[in-house]
Amino acid sequence: MTTAQQHIGSGFGARTTATEVLEGIDLAGRLAIVTGGYSGLGLETTRALVGAGATVVVPARRPDVAREALAGLERVEVDELDLADLDSVASFADRFLASGRSVDLVIDNAAVMACPETRVGPGWEAQFATNHLGHFALVNRLWPAITAGGGVRVVSVSxxxxxxxxxxxxxxxxxxxxxKWNAYGQAKTANALFAVHLDAVGQASGVRAFSVHPGGILTPLQRHLPKAEQVALGWIDEDGNALNPGFKTPEQGAATAVWAATSPQLDGMGGVFCEDVDIAVPWTEGADHGVREWATDPQQAARLWALSAELTGVDAFA
Structure with a gap:
Protein backbone atom coordinates (compact mmCIF):
# COMPACT_ATOMS: atom_id res chain seq x y z
CA MET A 1 0.00 0.00 0.00
CA THR A 2 1.30 3.44 -0.94
CA THR A 3 0.63 6.32 1.43
CA ALA A 4 -0.12 9.72 -0.08
CA GLN A 5 2.10 12.75 0.56
CA GLN A 6 -0.53 14.79 2.37
CA HIS A 7 -1.09 16.07 5.90
CA ILE A 8 -3.02 13.76 8.20
CA GLY A 9 -3.75 16.39 10.85
CA SER A 10 -1.51 14.92 13.53
CA GLY A 11 -2.33 17.68 16.01
CA PHE A 12 1.36 18.40 16.42
CA GLY A 13 3.53 21.05 14.79
CA ALA A 14 6.93 22.61 14.29
CA ARG A 15 7.36 23.44 18.00
CA THR A 16 6.30 20.05 19.32
CA THR A 17 9.06 18.25 21.25
CA ALA A 18 10.00 14.59 21.11
CA THR A 19 8.82 14.14 24.70
CA GLU A 20 5.42 15.59 23.84
CA VAL A 21 5.10 13.22 20.89
CA LEU A 22 5.63 10.28 23.24
CA GLU A 23 3.07 11.26 25.87
CA GLY A 24 0.92 8.23 26.55
CA ILE A 25 3.15 5.89 24.53
CA ASP A 26 4.78 3.07 26.50
CA LEU A 27 7.96 1.70 24.93
CA ALA A 28 8.88 -0.61 27.81
CA GLY A 29 10.45 -3.79 26.53
CA ARG A 30 11.12 -2.33 23.09
CA LEU A 31 14.60 -1.98 21.59
CA ALA A 32 15.65 0.92 19.39
CA ILE A 33 18.83 1.49 17.41
CA VAL A 34 19.70 5.17 16.92
CA THR A 35 22.83 5.91 14.90
CA GLY A 36 24.65 8.97 16.18
CA GLY A 37 22.33 8.93 19.18
CA TYR A 38 24.77 10.78 21.40
CA SER A 39 24.99 14.24 19.82
CA GLY A 40 22.57 16.93 18.66
CA LEU A 41 19.24 15.53 17.49
CA GLY A 42 20.39 11.99 18.14
CA LEU A 43 21.00 12.69 21.82
CA GLU A 44 17.53 14.20 22.25
CA THR A 45 16.06 11.24 20.36
CA THR A 46 17.78 8.80 22.71
CA ARG A 47 16.66 10.73 25.79
CA ALA A 48 13.04 10.78 24.64
CA LEU A 49 12.94 7.08 23.78
CA VAL A 50 14.56 6.09 27.09
CA GLY A 51 12.10 8.35 28.89
CA ALA A 52 9.25 6.37 27.35
CA GLY A 53 10.77 3.09 28.54
CA ALA A 54 12.76 1.87 25.53
CA THR A 55 16.20 0.32 25.53
CA VAL A 56 18.40 2.20 23.06
CA VAL A 57 21.51 0.89 21.32
CA VAL A 58 23.70 3.76 20.12
CA PRO A 59 26.26 2.80 17.46
CA ALA A 60 28.92 5.51 17.57
CA ARG A 61 32.03 6.44 15.62
CA ARG A 62 33.44 7.79 18.89
CA PRO A 63 32.27 5.33 21.57
CA ASP A 64 34.11 7.04 24.44
CA VAL A 65 32.54 10.40 23.58
CA ALA A 66 29.16 8.71 23.29
CA ARG A 67 29.42 7.06 26.69
CA GLU A 68 30.30 10.37 28.28
CA ALA A 69 27.39 12.17 26.59
CA LEU A 70 24.94 9.43 27.56
CA ALA A 71 26.15 8.99 31.15
CA GLY A 72 23.26 8.84 33.57
CA LEU A 73 20.70 7.56 31.07
CA GLU A 74 19.28 4.15 31.86
CA ARG A 75 18.90 1.36 29.31
CA VAL A 76 21.43 2.79 26.85
CA GLU A 77 24.14 0.67 25.23
CA VAL A 78 27.01 2.07 23.17
CA ASP A 79 28.86 0.14 20.49
CA GLU A 80 31.37 1.11 17.82
CA LEU A 81 30.27 1.90 14.28
CA ASP A 82 31.82 4.00 11.52
CA LEU A 83 29.24 4.35 8.75
CA ALA A 84 31.94 5.33 6.25
CA ASP A 85 33.64 1.96 6.76
CA LEU A 86 31.62 -1.04 5.53
CA ASP A 87 33.82 -3.44 7.52
CA SER A 88 32.87 -1.52 10.66
CA VAL A 89 29.20 -1.73 9.67
CA ALA A 90 29.48 -5.48 9.19
CA SER A 91 31.27 -5.94 12.52
CA PHE A 92 28.62 -4.01 14.43
CA ALA A 93 25.81 -5.91 12.74
CA ASP A 94 27.49 -9.25 13.46
CA ARG A 95 27.88 -8.36 17.13
CA PHE A 96 24.27 -7.30 17.42
CA LEU A 97 22.92 -10.35 15.60
CA ALA A 98 25.02 -12.58 17.87
CA SER A 99 23.13 -11.16 20.85
CA GLY A 100 20.00 -12.89 19.56
CA ARG A 101 17.82 -9.83 20.14
CA SER A 102 15.17 -8.40 17.86
CA VAL A 103 14.86 -4.74 16.89
CA ASP A 104 11.64 -2.76 17.28
CA LEU A 105 12.67 0.51 15.67
CA VAL A 106 15.65 1.93 13.82
CA ILE A 107 16.40 5.63 13.45
CA ASP A 108 19.15 6.29 10.90
CA ASN A 109 20.15 9.66 12.34
CA ALA A 110 23.93 10.01 12.01
CA ALA A 111 25.12 12.30 9.23
CA VAL A 112 27.81 14.56 7.90
CA MET A 113 26.91 17.88 6.24
CA ALA A 114 28.65 20.10 3.71
CA CYS A 115 32.12 18.75 4.37
CA PRO A 116 35.12 19.49 2.16
CA GLU A 117 35.58 16.97 -0.65
CA THR A 118 36.48 13.71 1.03
CA ARG A 119 36.83 10.23 -0.40
CA VAL A 120 36.21 7.06 1.63
CA GLY A 121 36.41 3.36 0.85
CA PRO A 122 36.99 2.77 -2.86
CA GLY A 123 36.83 6.49 -3.61
CA TRP A 124 33.21 7.16 -2.69
CA GLU A 125 32.05 10.70 -1.99
CA ALA A 126 31.92 10.91 1.81
CA GLN A 127 28.45 12.38 2.30
CA PHE A 128 26.76 9.85 0.00
CA ALA A 129 28.80 7.04 1.55
CA THR A 130 28.25 7.99 5.19
CA ASN A 131 24.69 9.31 5.14
CA HIS A 132 23.26 6.78 2.69
CA LEU A 133 25.43 3.77 1.84
CA GLY A 134 26.47 3.12 5.46
CA HIS A 135 22.86 3.14 6.63
CA PHE A 136 21.79 1.05 3.63
CA ALA A 137 24.32 -1.63 4.53
CA LEU A 138 23.47 -1.43 8.23
CA VAL A 139 19.73 -1.98 7.80
CA ASN A 140 20.25 -4.78 5.29
CA ARG A 141 22.73 -6.56 7.55
CA LEU A 142 20.42 -6.19 10.56
CA TRP A 143 17.42 -7.47 8.58
CA PRO A 144 17.12 -10.80 10.47
CA ALA A 145 16.82 -8.90 13.76
CA ILE A 146 14.51 -6.28 12.26
CA THR A 147 12.08 -8.82 10.82
CA ALA A 148 12.10 -10.80 14.07
CA GLY A 149 10.53 -7.85 15.89
CA GLY A 150 7.16 -7.59 14.14
CA GLY A 151 5.58 -4.20 13.45
CA VAL A 152 8.99 -2.57 13.11
CA ARG A 153 9.58 0.93 11.75
CA VAL A 154 12.76 2.26 10.14
CA VAL A 155 13.17 6.03 10.04
CA SER A 156 15.67 7.67 7.72
CA VAL A 157 16.60 11.21 8.74
CA SER A 158 16.71 13.33 5.59
CA LYS A 180 29.56 20.39 -0.86
CA TRP A 181 25.92 21.51 -0.80
CA ASN A 182 24.95 19.56 -3.90
CA ALA A 183 26.66 16.53 -2.39
CA TYR A 184 24.69 17.00 0.81
CA GLY A 185 21.46 17.42 -1.16
CA GLN A 186 22.04 14.24 -3.11
CA ALA A 187 22.78 12.31 0.10
CA LYS A 188 19.60 13.58 1.75
CA THR A 189 17.55 12.67 -1.33
CA ALA A 190 19.12 9.23 -1.09
CA ASN A 191 17.97 8.98 2.54
CA ALA A 192 14.40 9.67 1.44
CA LEU A 193 14.48 7.26 -1.51
CA PHE A 194 15.91 4.54 0.73
CA ALA A 195 12.78 4.76 2.89
CA VAL A 196 10.52 4.65 -0.17
CA HIS A 197 11.92 1.37 -1.44
CA LEU A 198 12.52 -0.21 1.97
CA ASP A 199 8.86 0.37 2.75
CA ALA A 200 7.83 -1.23 -0.54
CA VAL A 201 9.91 -4.38 -0.05
CA GLY A 202 9.63 -4.57 3.74
CA GLN A 203 5.85 -4.49 4.14
CA ALA A 204 5.51 -8.23 3.62
CA SER A 205 7.76 -8.72 6.66
CA GLY A 206 5.84 -6.23 8.81
CA VAL A 207 8.36 -3.44 8.37
CA ARG A 208 7.38 0.13 7.44
CA ALA A 209 9.81 2.93 6.63
CA PHE A 210 9.63 6.72 6.72
CA SER A 211 11.97 9.61 6.00
CA VAL A 212 11.90 12.89 7.89
CA HIS A 213 13.10 16.46 7.72
CA PRO A 214 13.81 17.42 11.34
CA GLY A 215 13.87 21.16 10.70
CA GLY A 216 16.63 23.73 10.92
CA ILE A 217 18.58 23.34 14.16
CA LEU A 218 22.02 24.45 15.31
CA THR A 219 23.82 21.24 16.30
CA PRO A 220 27.29 19.73 15.84
CA LEU A 221 26.13 18.84 12.31
CA GLN A 222 27.40 22.30 11.34
CA ARG A 223 30.95 21.44 12.39
CA HIS A 224 32.29 21.63 8.82
CA LEU A 225 30.86 25.11 8.18
CA PRO A 226 33.12 28.09 8.97
CA LYS A 227 31.59 30.66 11.29
CA ALA A 228 31.77 33.30 8.54
CA GLU A 229 29.67 31.10 6.24
CA GLN A 230 27.04 30.56 8.92
CA VAL A 231 26.91 34.33 9.51
CA ALA A 232 26.55 34.94 5.77
CA LEU A 233 23.71 32.42 5.65
CA GLY A 234 21.92 34.34 8.37
CA TRP A 235 22.03 31.42 10.78
CA ILE A 236 24.06 33.07 13.55
CA ASP A 237 25.47 36.46 14.52
CA GLU A 238 29.13 37.27 15.05
CA ASP A 239 28.87 36.02 18.65
CA GLY A 240 27.48 32.66 17.57
CA ASN A 241 23.88 33.32 18.65
CA ALA A 242 21.06 31.88 16.53
CA LEU A 243 19.41 34.46 14.28
CA ASN A 244 16.96 32.45 12.23
CA PRO A 245 13.58 32.54 14.01
CA GLY A 246 12.56 29.38 12.18
CA PHE A 247 15.26 27.31 13.82
CA LYS A 248 14.08 24.65 16.25
CA THR A 249 15.57 23.49 19.52
CA PRO A 250 17.15 20.02 19.43
CA GLU A 251 14.18 18.74 21.46
CA GLN A 252 11.81 20.04 18.77
CA GLY A 253 14.06 18.81 15.98
CA ALA A 254 13.96 15.25 17.30
CA ALA A 255 10.15 15.19 17.38
CA THR A 256 9.40 14.22 13.79
CA ALA A 257 11.71 11.19 13.75
CA VAL A 258 10.38 9.99 17.09
CA TRP A 259 6.81 10.47 15.87
CA ALA A 260 7.48 8.55 12.67
CA ALA A 261 9.08 5.75 14.67
CA THR A 262 6.37 5.34 17.30
CA SER A 263 3.06 7.08 16.59
CA PRO A 264 -0.09 4.95 16.22
CA GLN A 265 -1.34 7.70 13.90
CA LEU A 266 0.90 6.15 11.24
CA ASP A 267 -0.21 2.55 11.67
CA GLY A 268 -0.67 0.98 8.25
CA MET A 269 1.23 3.77 6.53
CA GLY A 270 4.78 4.11 5.23
CA GLY A 271 7.12 5.19 2.48
CA VAL A 272 6.44 8.88 2.99
CA PHE A 273 8.48 11.98 3.79
CA CYS A 274 7.52 13.75 7.02
CA GLU A 275 8.21 17.19 8.48
CA ASP A 276 6.93 19.26 11.42
CA VAL A 277 5.45 16.09 12.95
CA ASP A 278 3.11 15.33 10.07
CA ILE A 279 3.33 13.86 6.58
CA ALA A 280 4.80 16.47 4.26
CA VAL A 281 2.97 17.83 1.25
CA PRO A 282 4.58 17.94 -2.20
CA TRP A 283 6.92 20.89 -2.72
CA THR A 284 5.76 23.76 -4.93
CA GLU A 285 7.89 26.46 -6.55
CA GLY A 286 9.04 29.03 -4.00
CA ALA A 287 7.83 27.08 -0.97
CA ASP A 288 10.03 26.69 2.11
CA HIS A 289 8.41 23.37 3.01
CA GLY A 290 7.35 20.16 1.31
CA VAL A 291 9.13 17.31 -0.43
CA ARG A 292 10.41 17.33 -3.98
CA GLU A 293 9.12 14.70 -6.38
CA TRP A 294 12.58 13.27 -6.99
CA ALA A 295 12.80 12.22 -3.32
CA THR A 296 9.57 10.18 -3.39
CA ASP A 297 9.67 8.62 -6.86
CA PRO A 298 9.40 4.80 -6.54
CA GLN A 299 11.27 4.15 -9.79
CA GLN A 300 14.23 6.25 -8.68
CA ALA A 301 14.05 4.57 -5.28
CA ALA A 302 14.29 1.13 -6.87
CA ARG A 303 17.15 2.28 -9.09
CA LEU A 304 19.04 3.67 -6.09
CA TRP A 305 18.49 0.46 -4.15
CA ALA A 306 19.98 -1.59 -6.99
CA LEU A 307 22.98 0.74 -7.23
CA SER A 308 23.50 0.70 -3.45
CA ALA A 309 23.36 -3.09 -3.36
CA GLU A 310 25.92 -3.24 -6.16
CA LEU A 311 28.26 -0.79 -4.41
CA THR A 312 28.01 -2.30 -0.93
CA GLY A 313 27.62 -5.96 -1.87
CA VAL A 314 24.71 -6.21 0.57
CA ASP A 315 21.03 -6.81 -0.20
CA ALA A 316 18.71 -8.60 2.22
CA PHE A 317 16.21 -9.09 -0.62
CA ALA A 318 18.53 -10.54 -3.25
Missing part, protein backbone atom coordinates in the same frame (compact mmCIF):
# COMPACT_ATOMS: atom_id res chain seq x y z
CA UNK A 159 16.63 17.14 5.38
CA UNK A 160 15.17 20.07 3.49
CA UNK A 161 18.59 19.91 1.85
CA UNK A 162 17.17 17.18 -0.38
CA UNK A 163 15.59 20.00 -2.41
CA UNK A 164 19.07 21.04 -3.52
CA UNK A 165 19.73 17.95 -5.62
CA UNK A 166 18.24 14.73 -6.85
CA UNK A 167 20.45 11.70 -7.49
CA UNK A 168 23.16 12.65 -9.99
CA UNK A 169 22.93 9.44 -11.94
CA UNK A 170 25.70 10.34 -14.37
CA UNK A 171 28.16 11.12 -11.54
CA UNK A 172 26.88 9.85 -8.20
CA UNK A 173 30.33 10.08 -6.61
CA UNK A 174 30.71 13.68 -7.82
CA UNK A 175 34.07 13.19 -9.47
CA UNK A 176 33.44 15.96 -12.01
CA UNK A 177 33.28 19.14 -9.98
CA UNK A 178 32.56 18.86 -6.27
CA UNK A 179 30.04 21.13 -4.57
Missing amino acids: SSGHRRSGIRWDDVQMTRGYD
